[in-house]
Amino acid sequence: MGKTAKTAESEERAEMRDRVLRAGFAAFRELGFDGASTLEIATRARVSKRELYALFADKQSIVVECIKWRTRQMQVPLALPRPSDPQALLATLTKFGTAAMAGICDPDVLTVFRFAITEAQRTPEIARALDERGREPMRRMFIDLIEKAQEDGLLAPVSPAEVSAFFFSLLWGDLLLRLLMGLVKPPAKAELEQRARHAAERVMAAYAHAGRAR
Structure with missing residues (x-):
């Protein structure tokens, strides 16, 4: 037909x-x-x-929809398995961090960040769209991963939001600011993986479940 x-x-x-x-x-x-x-x-x-x-409706609505459209690249396109032991959790956190950084280091996504900063006063909807369609789904996915790890006794039962803030601060440091200022180029995949593994190891050390060692 x-x-x-x-x-x-x-x-x-x-x-x-x-x-x-x-x-x-x-x-x-x-x-x-x-x-x-x-x-x-x-x-x-x-x-x-x-x-x-x-x-x-107008040019402003076009730019907001453009931001929503491009921020899809920030979302982590991973089917993450539920980790069964600390080593599996370390590998999953590393994989997540690497994919998250790769998405944001995309030149078009960095352009979106710069544009959102430039137009923040005149068009705050741009920043909201960037946060709601880009950053928040990524954060929610990470928190869901941490909650499952806590349920399985792989991490201590502390605030998942606290773990998320700690992980992403370690993951990026001042790199994102330097990228947005054009002071450095996006890192190669090997460096992204190294940064992600370092952040994952620090999270595991800081929030390891005390009873799991037995």
Whole structure:
């Protein structure tokens, strides 16, 4: 059976929306919020301004949706097994940390962070979108991992949020700030894995369950 007219129209609208988001992100990255006009975005996306405004209310809504779209790369695309022993937990924490850092070190994601900082006063929705769609799912996934480890007696029963804050502070140090300032280049995979393993080892040492050693 062929596609219905409604299905075809829905797919065309989705494809057009994707083109606008890609064009908008490129324009905002190159020209900034003020320099990227809706006409510029429409031209790059090969749509009319009327079609663009049928999809988005204004330029501000385009940039917020661009941020939501790009922050998918920050999310950790891992199917993490439930660790059965301390060594397995160490390996899982290391794998998580490496993937989390790799996602944020992506050049487009760093651009999103810089843009959110630049536009924080004028468009606070950008920072909220970055936090809700990027940082929070990652943090929630880590906390869920810690809660399961605590249930299984692999870590002491302390606040998972405390463990999360400790882990991510060790993971990044001042690296993210230096990346955003353009002082250093994104680390190679081997360095990311080394930083992640160091953070995982510190977490295991700091929050090891006392009764597990027996």
